[in-house]
Amino acid sequence: MAAERLNDSPAQAGVDDQLRFETLMTELSAKFVSVTSASIDHEIVEAQKDIVRALGLDRSTLVQLRDDERFVATHSWQLPGLQPFPGFAVKDLPWMASAILRGDVVCFSRIDDLPEEAVSERQVARKFGPRSNLTFPLKVGGRVIGAMAFGTVRHQREWPDVVVNRLRVFVEIIGSALARTRAEDEIQRALEEVKRLRDQLQRENMYLQQEIKTVRGCRGLVGESYALRRVLEQVEQVAHTNSSVLLVGETGTGKELIANALHELSPRRDRPMVRLNCAAIPATLIESELFGREKGAYTGALSRQAGRFEVAHRSTLFLDEVGELPLEVQVKLLRALQEKQVERLGSSKSISFDVRIIAATNRDLDKEVRERRFRDDLYYRLNVFPIRMPALRERPEDIPLLVQSFVHEFAKSFCKPIESVDQGSLRALQLYPWPGNIRELRNTVERAMILANGSRLFISPPSDSSNNSAPSLLLSDAERGHLCNVLAMTGWRVRGKDGAAELLGVKPTTLDSMLVRHGIAHGGEQPKSLSPMTLDPSGSGSNSPASISNGRRADA
Numbered sequence: 001m002a003a004e005r006l007n008d009s010p011a012q013a014g015v016d017d018q019l020r021f022e023t024l025m026t027e028l029s030a031k032f033v034s035v036t037s038a039s040i041d042h043e044i045v046e047a048q049k050d051i052v053r054a055l056g057l058d059r060s061t062l063v064q065l066r067d068d069e070r071f072v073a074t075h076s077w078q079l080p081g082l083q084p085f086p087g088f089a090v091k092d093l094p095w096m097a098s099a100i101l102r103g104d105v106v107c108f109s110r111i112d113d114l115p116e117e118a119v120s121e122r123q124v125a126r127k128f129g130p131r132s133n134l135t136f137p138l139k140v141g142g143r144v145i146g147a148m149a150f151g152t153v154r155h156q157r158e159w160p161d162v163v164v165n166r167l168r169v170f171v172e173i174i175g176s177a178l179a180r181t182r183a184e185d186e187i188q189r190a191l192e193e194v195k196r197l198r199d200q201l202q203r204e205n206m207y208l209q210q211e212i213k214t215v216r217g218c219r220g221l222v223g224e225s226y227a228l229r230r231v232l233e234q235v236e237q238v239a240h241t242n243s244s245v246l247l248v249g250e251t252g253t254g255k256e257l258i259a260n261a262l263h264e265l266s267p268r269r270d271r272p273m274v275r276l277n278c279a280a281i282p283a284t285l286i287e288s289e290l291f292g293r294e295k296g297a298y299t300g301a302l303s304r305q306a307g308r309f310e311v312a313h314r315s316t317l318f319l320d321e322v323g324e325l326p327l328e329v330q331v332k333l334l335r336a337l338q339e340k341q342v343e344r345l346g347s348s349k350s351i352s353f354d355v356r357i358i359a360a361t362n363r364d365l366d367k368e369v370r371e372r373r374f375r376d377d378l379y380y381r382l383n384v385f386p387i388r389m390p391a392l393r394e395r396p397e398d399i400p401l402l403v404q405s406f407v408h409e410f411a412k413s414f415c416k417p418i419e420s421v422d423q424g425s426l427r428a429l430q431l432y433p434w435p436g437n438i439r440e441l442r443n444t445v446e447r448a449m450i451l452a453n454g455s456r457l458f459i460s461p462p463s464d465s466s467n468n469s470a471p472s473l474l475l476s477d478a479e480r481g482h483l484c485n486v487l488a489m490t491g492w493r494v495r496g497k498d499g500a501a502e503l504l505g506v507k508p509t510t511l512d513s514m515l516v517r518h519g520i521a522h523g524g525e526q527p528k529s530l531s532p533m534t535l536d537p538s539g540s541g542s543n544s545p546a547s548i549s550n551g552r553r554a555d556a
């Protein structure tokens, strides 16, 4: 057998056998350089088998030191019929354990070769073997983590230097392979943890995005008037299309909120809506804001800048105050919308975009077109789906709900626990024409909240409304105002003696339909503003307008 020959002196050893052993060790070493963590355990046992057979041994065992101070056999191979070596506790074989932990090679051909102090080792070896043994410490990153042993239990043998040296190198390679695959496992575990955290973050992100949408979407809109519900129906109809939407209405009526709602309900909601307030940017800069510019495109263009069309690619571009666009920019905007391409200022390269346009204006664009301040072709292009935002005076029944919503908002930020709003104040607010609409109402409530020093809030309508805008001369506004005044006189009673219908000289049913037409109340019901208005003092664990008692919000 090859092992017997290797046992002999080098002079007697067959060159072929030695060559075969060398070849085996080279092959095994090469294999362990690239072994994967999935196959290393199997490959170690296979190598033990090959080495035991090549050297004519009986068994090989790889033990690893565990926290409980035991060398546990993790890989072993032995000839059929032999018991595997079970491993040992440090305290049971102290001489062997400390030799291994020092990093010494333990080699004996006969049990008697063991030193005197190896008392337990001798006893165990006599009882269970081995009769000859060669044990190498197994190191990972310079630290002893176990040992690999080769031995005989049926006969004694010598351990020529060539065998010891080759096996020592091989065990070092096993140690490196274990270190590498352990590190790979660690990296794999770390990657899996990173992936798990990333998935979790993605889920949380989606949740937060959804939350943001909730805040930004229709839910920020308070009101339940017929006029507002009609607007929200239109929003629902057009949101999912790519059509341009033109929002028209007085300042402060909620056009930007509706633009947000349109975007958030559209398939483009995963990307942020891009805004441009055409009135807030000097005419000279609007072009570069819209279309972008190359560095040096004009004096002062110190850097390259992408235009809003590029930024809004696959999303929505909200052009607020579009009626303020200078005529020359209107031409370029129209061309960009027709060609779906822009060129940055200072560049001749065309950049394609896919952008949905929502435009808003508080100007009367029909009139602007007639007076040639707004291009008719651009107007038709933007006015594909017009939505008219009702003025607040057209929907006074929303005022109590809006007031509640704003009171809650400011009560929280000013830390003022308001329990109720004075009913007389609410009626006065409903009679006020609100030229600045909801923005003005919000500012009015904010002012009242700053001045408030009790649990009941009194709110006075702005006194100098005439400074803000000229009174409306429309017959319908005058009629509406008169209806509200008479209703206020009768305590909002429509029917019966001294009711509003009698005072106005009309049938109660006629008054009912007039109230509906003006959006004051529905079907002769008492207007919502008359119901006792009490604010939930605790905020009911939520700061959202929906949590206000009596409060209702529009939800598209």
Ligand SMILES: Nc1ncnc2c1ncn2[C@@H]1O[C@H](COP(=O)(O)OP(=O)(O)OP(=O)(O)O)[C@@H](O)[C@H]1O
Pocket (backbone or CB within 6 Å): 220, 221, 222, 223, 249, 250, 251, 252, 253, 254, 255, 256, 257, 258, 320, 360, 361, 362, 402, 438, 439, 442
């Ligand atoms: N239905 C509503 N419910 C609650 N708040 C509203 C509502 N409509 C408008 N607001 C609030 O009123 C203020 C003005 O709204 P917004 O800016 O959308 O109006 P706008 O019509 O775009 O005004 P402008 O034409 O001056 O730009 C904002 O604070 C907005 O949150």
